[in-house]
Amino acid sequence: MAKVKTAFVCNECGQDFPRWQGQCTACKEWNTISELKISANKPARSSISGYAGEVGGGAKKLSEVAGVEAEKLLTGIGELDRVLCGGLTSGSVNIISGDPGAGKTTLLSALVALMSQIMPSLYCTAEESLSQFKNRVNRLKLNYSEDTLYLLSETSVEAIIEELEAKKVKFAVIDSIQAVVTETANGSPGSPSQVKSSAQALTQYCKKNNVTMFIIAHVNKNNEIAGPQTLVHIVDSLLHIDTNDGQIRTLRANKNRFGDVDTVGIFRMSERGMTSVDNPSEIFLSGSSTDSSGSAITCIRKGNRNLLLEIQCLTTETETEFPQRVCVGLNMNRIKMLTGILRKHTKTKIFHDTFFNIVGGLKIDESETCIDLALVAALLSSLNEFVVPRTTCIMGELSLNGDVRPIDSGVPRVKEAAQHGFTEIFIPYRNYHKSMEGLGAKITPVKTIHELLELIN
Template sequence: MAKATKEKIKFVCSECGNDHSRWQGQCGSCKAWNTLAEFKEAKLPSQQRAQAIQGGYAGTLGNVVKKMDEVSSVALDKTATGIGELDRVLGHGLTIGSIILISGDPGAGKTTILTQLAANMSHKTTAMYCTAEESLEQFKARATERLKINFMPEQLLLMSEYVISNIMEKALEAKVKFLIIDSIQALESEHANGSAGSIGQVKGCAQELSRFAKTHGITLILVGHVTKGSDLAGPKTLEHIVDTLLHIEVNDSIIRTMRASKNRFGDVDQVGIFQMNSRGMISVDNPSKLFLSGADERAVGSAITCIRDGSRNLLLEVQSLVSECEGEHPQRVSIGLNFNRLKMITAVLRKHGKIQLFHDVYVNLVGGLKLPDTDTSADLALAAALVSSLNDIEMSRKYCFMGEISLSGEVRPISGGVPRVNEAIKHGFEQIYIPKANYHKSMEEGNAKIIVIEHITDLLEALK
C-alpha cells in the first residue's frame, strides 16, 4: 500500500506572506494582527520535486554557482504593444518573457485593455487568453461586437479553464508565447490546498505559473482582484513573484490612470492615462487638454496649475466656489485636493493676507484626478482660485500658478520648475506665476511673462 503524502502545516500572513510554524495573534514580520491563516503544503512526489528544483524559481538551474564575469549579458528584448500609454508605464514596451500582474477595481478596464493587448500581440506571435470567470461566448461578444478588435484569427486562442495544469498543457501544445490569465484568484492547482482564491491556492498557482513561464520563455500576464481598499487581494508574496505590478485607478466615469508600483524592467515613476469609451481603453496623448474644463477665456474661481505626476507634467484646473455661510459653521469641501491643505491655505490667507474667509468653501480638481497628499505644488493655484471666487475677480485662462505656500506665507520652490514652466509655455500660457527660487533665465526664452512670487501678499497684489 502506497504511503500517504504527508502535509506540512504552516500559518501564512495574508499581509506580508511570511510563514509561521504556529498560529499567533500578531505576525512577527509585519506586526499585523489577526492575519495568519492555516496553510497545508502538500509534499510533492519525488519526480515533481526534482523538476521543481532543477527548474529553479525563475526557470534556470538552481544548483549552479557562477562568477559575475562568467554570466553572459543579455539585452532586454522588448516589443511595442500598440497601446502607447501601456508602453510608457511598462518602460518603452513589453519585455519578452516577463510576468506582469495587473489589478484594479471592478469595472476599471482590466479585461478591456488586456483584450486589446491580446489582439495586438496576435499579429506578432501566438497569443492565448484564458478566462476563468466567463464563458468564451461572452468574451467573444464583448471583443468583436463592442470593442471591434483587429486580431489575427489563426494566432489568437481562447480558453475557458480554471485548472492550472490544463492551462499549461494546452499552452505548450499550441506553442503559445503570450499568455493572459484572468484571474489568478479563480485558478486551482492540484499541488496546493484550499479553494480557489485562498492564500494557499493563490500563492501556489503563482509560483507554478512563474516557473512555467520562465522555463518556456512565455510572456505571462495575470489579472488580480483587489480588496475594499483597492489593495491587491491575496498574500503579499504574490507581489514578489511577478516582475511588474500594474494598477488601474478610476478617476471618474471615463478617465483611467495606470501606475506601476514595481517594475524590474523600467521605471516606476511613469503614469499612463486612458479614456474609456465604447471602443475600449484609448490612450490619451495630451492629458493636459483632458483635465482643463475648456470654459471661456476668463473665469471666476478658476486657476490653472502644472503638477508633476511621475515623469509627466500635467496641466490641471483648480476650481473654487466661495459662498455665504448658511449655518453656524462654514463648510469646507475638497475633491481631488488634500482637505487639510485647503484648511491650511485658508488660514494663511486670513493671517497673512488679512482676508476674512468665514464662508462656505468648495474646491474641485477638474477631470477627476486626485493629487497625492505630499504634492504641494498646487498651493498657489488654490490660493488664487479662492481669492478670485471670494472677490469675483475674473482671471484669464492663460495664467498658470505653481508653488508651495508655507505657514509663514512664504511661497516656497517646487521640484522640476523649469520642465513645468516649459510645459505651460508649450500650451500657450501668457503669464506664469512661480516661486522666486524656481526662476531661471531660460524661462524668458519663451513668449510667456514670468512673474516671481515671494510671499502670499505678492500674489494678492498681482490679482488686484
C-alpha cells in the same frame, strides 16, 4: 506515508502563526486566518527551480554568463507602451491590478487582440464564460486574428500550461491569479500558498519558453494586491490602475525590471474601451474661452509627466450657522490649512460655503503641494470677484508662515506651461533659472503670499 503538518496562514498578508487566532497581528485584520495542511516531505534538489526557471549549475564568472538584450515590442497602445518604457518585453511576466471596474479586463482584451495579429495569443478566463468574453470583443469592436487568438476557460495551472504548450502560444493573459489553482499546493483558490505556487509555476514556464504573460490580480480594501507579498517579487513588473471619479484612468508601474517606475499612463474609459490620452492637459483644462472668477490653472507632476489642470472654486453666502467646505479630487486637510494661512497672513475672512473642483475628475495626491498657490488664487478670485487670466499658470507651495516654498522639477513644469501657450507663469522665487528665459512666456518669481496677491489682484 508522508507526515502532514498544520499551519495557520493569514489570507490577507500571508503571515503564518503556530495556532489559530481571531486577529492577524501583522495586518490587523479579523477572521482572515485559515488552516493549511503541509506535507513534511521536502522536494528533491533537482525538482526545485527558481522563479526564472534557472537554478544550479554552480558559480560562474561574469564573463561566462551570456548577456541577452531584452527585446521590446510595441503593443499599439500608446500609454501602455509609455508605462512599460518602450513596449512589452519579450518573455516577461507582468501583473496588473486595480479596483473592480477599473478596466483591467478591458485593457487586456484589447491587448490580446492586438498581439494575436503578431503571434499566437491566449486569454484564459477563470472568472467568466467564453461567451461573455466574446461579447466584450464584439462590443469594443476589437480587431483580432481568427487563426491565432485562443480562448480558454480553465482554473488548473497544469491544464493551462498544457494548452500553452499545445497551441505554441507566445502571449497569454491569466484572469485571474486568485481564481487558478495548482496541484503542487494546498488550500483553496486565492489562499497564499495557491497564489504563490500558481504564479511561480506560470513564471517558470514563461521564462523557459519565452512566453510573455499578463496576470490579473485582485486588490483588498486597502487597494493593495490581495495575497502574499511574495507574488510581487516573483513577477517582472507590477502595474496598477487608479480610478478617478470620472472616466479617467491612471496606469502606473510600481515595479519594472526592464525600465523605470516614474512613468504614468493616462486612459479614458469609453464605449470603445480604454483609449490612450496622448495630451492629458487638454482633458484637465475646461476649454472655456471666456474669463471668469474662481478659476486658476497650475501644473502638476504625475511620475515623469507634467500635466496642466484647472482648479475651480465657488464661494456663496452660507445659509446655515456653519459654512460648508466641499472639495472634489483634493485633500480636505490641505484646504483647511490654506484657509487658515489666508486668515492669519492676509486677514481674509471666509464666512462662505466653499466648493473646490478639479476639472476632468483627476484626484490630486496629498504630496502634490505645488497646487497651493493656485488653490489660494482660485479661492480669492471667487471671493473677491476678480479674474485670473486663462493665459496665466500659477504653481508653488505655501508654508505656514506665508512664504512660497520651491517645488521639484520647476524647469520642466515651466516648459510644459510655455508649450501650451501660457504667457505669464508664477513660480517660487527659488525655482527661477536662466533656462526659463526665451520660452515666450513672462516668468514671475514670488517670495510670499502677499506678493502673489498684489500681482494677480
